[in-house]
Amino acid sequence: MRFLLLLAATFLVVTGINAQQKFPAVLKGHALLADSFRVDVPADAPEFFQTAGKYTGSGKKRMDKIGGLPAVFDTNADPSTPRPVNVSLPIKGQSVQGMSGVRYLGNGMFALITDNGYGSKFNSPDAILMVHVIQYDWATGGANYIRTIFLSDPNKKLPFQIVAETTKTRYLSGADLDIESINFIGDTMWIGEEFGPYLLEFDWDGKLLNFYENAVPGIGSAKAPENYNIFPLPTNGQPGAVTFEVRRSRGFESSASTIDGKFIYALFEGPLWNATNSTYEQKDGVFFNRMIKFNVTSRNWTGEQWFYPLENAANVLGDMAMIDDTSAIVIERDDTTEGDPDFGCKAGQNNTGTYCFARPAAFKRVYKIVIGEPGTYVKKVGYIDLIDIDDPNGVAKIGKKSNGKFVMPHQNPEGVCIVDKTTIAVVNDNNYPGNAGRTLAGKPDDNEIAWLSVPEFLAAV
Numbered sequence: 001m002r003f004l005l006l007l008a009a010t011f012l013v014v015t016g017i018n019a020q021q022k023f024p025a026v027l028k029g030h031a032l033l034a035d036s037f038r039v040d041v042p043a044d045a046p047e048f049f050q051t052a053g054k055y056t057g058s059g060k061k062r063m064d065k066i067g068g069l070p071a072v073f074d075t076n077a078d079p080s081t082p083r084p085v086n087v088s089l090p091i092k093g094q095s096v097q098g099m100s101g102v103r104y105l106g107n108g109m110f111a112l113i114t115d116n117g118y119g120s121k122f123n124s125p126d127a128i129l130m131v132h133v134i135q136y137d138w139a140t141g142g143a144n145y146i147r148t149i150f151l152s153d154p155n156k157k158l159p160f161q162i163v164a165e166t167t168k169t170r171y172l173s174g175a176d177l178d179i180e181s182i183n184f185i186g187d188t189m190w191i192g193e194e195f196g197p198y199l200l201e202f203d204w205d206g207k208l209l210n211f212y213e214n215a216v217p218g219i220g221s222a223k224a225p226e227n228y229n230i231f232p233l234p235t236n237g238q239p240g241a242v243t244f245e246v247r248r249s250r251g252f253e254s255s256a257s258t259i260d261g262k263f264i265y266a267l268f269e270g271p272l273w274n275a276t277n278s279t280y281e282q283k284d285g286v287f288f289n290r291m292i293k294f295n296v297t298s299r300n301w302t303g304e305q306w307f308y309p310l311e312n313a314a315n316v317l318g319d320m321a322m323i324d325d326t327s328a329i330v331i332e333r334d335d336t337t338e339g340d341p342d343f344g345c346k347a348g349q350n351n352t353g354t355y356c357f358a359r360p361a362a363f364k365r366v367y368k369i370v371i372g373e374p375g376t377y378v379k380k381v382g383y384i385d386l387i388d389i390d391d392p393n394g395v396a397k398i399g400k401k402s403n404g405k406f407v408m409p410h411q412n413p414e415g416v417c418i419v420d421k422t423t424i425a426v427v428n429d430n431n432y433p434g435n436a437g438r439t440l441a442g443k444p445d446d447n448e449i450a451w452l453s454v455p456e457f458l459a460a461v
Contacts, residue, residue, distance in 0.1 A: 020367075020380050020382050020383060021382035021460065022383060022385060023383065023384050023454060023456050023457035023460065024384070024454075024457075025384040025385070025388075025389045025390065025453070025454050025457070026389070026391070026392070026452065026453040026454075027390065027391040027396060027406045027450060027451070027452060027453075028395065028423060028451045029138035029450075030138070030141055030396050030397045030398075030406075030448070030449070030450055030451065031136040031137065031140075031141045031142060031143055031448070031449050031451075032141060032398065032446040032447065032448050032449075033096065033143040033145075033446060033448075033449075034446055034447075035087075035095075035097065035430060035445060035446045035447070037096045037447075038091065038092070038095055038096065039093060039096055039148050040093050040094075041093070041094055041128055041150065041171075042150055042169075042171075044168070044169050045150070045169065045171050046164055046167055048164075049094070049128045049171065050092070050093070051064070051066065051090045051092055051093070051126065052089075052091055052093070052094050052095065052117065052126045052127050053089030053090035053091055053117075053118060053126070053127075054089075054090045054126050055122065055126065056069060056072075056090070056118050057069045057070075060122050063089070063090060065090075066090060066092055067088040067089070069088055069089045070088065071084050071086065071087065071088050072084075072085045072087050072088070072089065072433045072434055074434055074436040074442075075434075076336065076337070076338045076339075076359070076411050076435065076437065079358070080358075083355065083436060083442055084442050085433050085434065085436050085442055085443070085444050086442055086443060086444075087433035087444055089433075094127065094128055094130065096114065096130070096132055096148070096447070097114060097432030097433075097447060098114050098115045098429045098430060098431060099112045099114065099414070099428065099429055099430075099447050100113055100179070100180045100253070100414050100429050101113040101179075101180060101182040101191075101192075101319050101414075101415050102182075102319065102415035102417045102425060102427045103182055103183065103184060103417050104417050104418065104419050105133065105184075108137070108138070109134065110133070110134055110417070110449070111131055111182060111184070112131070112415065112427065112447075113130075113131050113181070114130045114131070114132065114179075115174075115178060115179060115180055115429065116129070116174030116175075116177065116178035116179065116194075117173070119431065119434075121174075121175050121178075121195065121226050121231070122175070124173065125163045125174065125175035126173065127173060127174035128150055128151075128174075129150070129151040129171075129172040129173060129174065129176070129177060129179055130151065131149040131151065131182065131206065132147070132149075133149075136451075141397030149189075149206040150171055150206050151172045151179070151206045152169050152170050152206055152207055152208065153170045153172055153207075153208040154169055154170050155207070157208045157210060158176070158208065158211055158228075159228060162175075162176040163175050163176060172208075177195055177198070177200070178193055178194040178249070178251070179191050179193050179200070180193065180194055180251070180253045180254075181252060181254055181255040181256075181319055181320070182255075183255060183256060183257035183264060184257075185257050185261040185296060187203065187204055188202065188203060188204075188209065189202040189203070189204065189206075190255070190257065190264055190296075191255075192251070192253070192254065192266055193251060193252055194224060194226075194251030194252060194253065195224055195251065196213060196223070196226075196227050196228075197214050197222070197224060197246060197252040197266075198213055198252075199212040199255070199264065199266060200212070210299065212299070212300075212301075214252075214266065214292065214301070215292070215300075215301035215303070216272070216290060216292055216305065217292075217303055219272070222245040222246050223245060223246060224246040224248060224250070224251055225244050225248050226248065230242055243275060244273070245272045245275075246268065246270075246272060246273070247273065247280075249269070250270035250271075250316070251268065251269060252267070252269075253267070253269035253316070253318060253414070254269065254317050254330060255267065256328055257322065258325060259322060259324060259325060260325075262295070262296055263295060263296060263302075264294040264296060265291055265294075265320065265328070265371070266292050266293075266294060267290075267308060267317055267330065268290050268291070268317075269289070269317050269318075270289060270316050271288060271290075286309050287310045288307040288309050289307070289308045289317055290306070290307060291305060291306045291307070291371075291378070292304070292305045293305070293374075304374035305375065306371060306372075306374065306375070306376060306378050307376070307377045307378070308369070308378050309377055309378075309380070311332060311363070312334065312363065314334060314335065314336075315333060315335070316332075316335045317330055317331060317332055318331030318413060318414040318415065318416065319415045319417070320416070321418050321424075323368070323418060323458060327371065327381075329369075329416055329424060329458075330366070330367050330416075331364075331365070331367075331414065331426070332363075332367055333363055333364045333365065333413060334363040334364070335412075336359060336411070337359045337361050337362045337363070337411065338357065338359075338361055338409060338411035338435060338437030339357025339359075339360040339409050339437045339440075340357065340361070340399065340407050340409045340437075340438075341357075341360040341362075341387060341407070341409075343356055343357055343360065344357050344358075344360040345358045355440040355442075356440070357440075360409065361386075361407065361408075361410070361411075361437065364386040364408060364410075364413050365383040365384065365385055366383060366386065366416055366424070366426065367382070367383045368380075368382055368383070368458070368460055369381065381460045381461065382457060382460050384454055384457050386426065386450075387409065389405065389406040389407065389408070389450070389452065390404060390405065390406070391404055391405060391406035392404050398439075398446075399438060406450070408428065408448070408450060409437045409438060410429075410430070410435060410438070410445055410448075411431070411435050412428055412429040412430075412431060412435070413428050414427070414428060414429035415427035415428075415429070418458075419451065421455070422453055422454065422455035422458060423452065423454070424452050424454055424458070425449055426449070426450045426452065427447065427450075428445060428448050430445040432444060
């Protein structure tokens with residue numbers, strides 16, 4: 001009852017929480033890791049993982065020949081006329097791609113998490129799950145690859161069958177988990193996941209230590225369709241017999257540990273489904289995402305929650321990082337647009353003959369939020385616009401503009417972290433090889449990192 005009263009009281013002030021200010025962002029550094037960068041899997045990994053992308057063709061039929069599948073198409077530039085991307089699958093090795101979460105390790109080094117592989121449980125069984133350590137050279141715009149941590153479950157902490165179930169090392173794949181956000185507390189890595197959604201604890205060698213299902217006040221364990229309690233469906237399943245609250249790929253895209261490492265905030269990427277009203281959660285036309293809190297010391301959910309109001313119903317949330325005990329930064333973006341707005345299609349123009357972006361990047365922001373009392377909406381203090389970044393010194397290594405501006409035109413700016421008191425870093429998930437928003441040449445997006453000076457933004461109240 002207390003939760004319901006708090007939620008009702010919160011709704012009364014929903015219209016007063018969106019007063020925001022746009023803050024400037026200056027490009028301080030820019031670097032790229034090539035889309036073609038690959039790593040070999042460990043010697044003790046099954047041969048199955050030596051190649052990746054074998055199940056991405058029509059009907060998900062396996063293709064063993066390297067490059068044997070037709071060229072990939074990017075459907076975001078123009079859905080009616082998909083633009084070919086110069087990559088064919090499968091590939092040898094594993095692609096260091098799809099940077100879905102990032103954390104700064106110091107000395108120019110970042111830990112970056114690769115998501116589940118090729119976008120779904122069905123097409124990613126041969127994509128091994130990885131965390132990479134990369135040091136960027138801001139002067140040259142290059143990336144110095146340090147190491148990859150391959151995730152595994154040798155002690156059988158997961159309560160369900162995995163692809164490498166019968167092997168000793170039990171490396172994890174994109175058909176087992178969809179890892180999206182990462183935090184470091186002491187000598188452990190905490191990863192937010194989407195298939196459950198689950199919260200996962202690993203050691204620095206990538207071995208799974210603990211597995212936690214979510215617990216949402218008023219709901220219990222909110223489940224996605226890939227949750228092990230739902231997938232695969234029972235053979236006698238009837239239409240309507242299975243219900244779930246989390247839309248596919250809308251789990252813990254965002255998570256952030258507190259500065260003292262005692263708690264983790266886990267933020268759903270999208271609103272939960274309200275079966276009673278047959279709609280995603282909203283009030284007075286404002287759709288909201290729930291955020292719940294995990295106690296690292298006691299290893300359980302605290303029973304507290306907050307609500308993040310979306311600017312648009314179709315928006316989704318990317319990564320999250322704490323600034324201090326009560327404030328954080330969060331990526332909020334649309335989920336369909338990509339490409340430099342300067343190269344958007346004009347009236348009557350399309351991708352036939354002359355390439356252009358039919359729906360160029362539109363809503364790609366990083367918000368600063370303040371977390372108040374449990375049961376309330378977070379306060380959105382202000383934002384920076386990732387398609388309106390100042391670059392007065394011409395720092396950009398690609399996409400440099402003559403007007404002193406820089407744009408992150410990707411469909412998915414999906415990782416953000418705090419570097420210091422005035423600086424943040426933002427990375428893109430290139431959905432390898434399906435996104436080509438940086439150029440019109442049909443080339444897959446690289447994994448980019450933008451080092452942004454945002455002192456006024458981080459200090460705003």
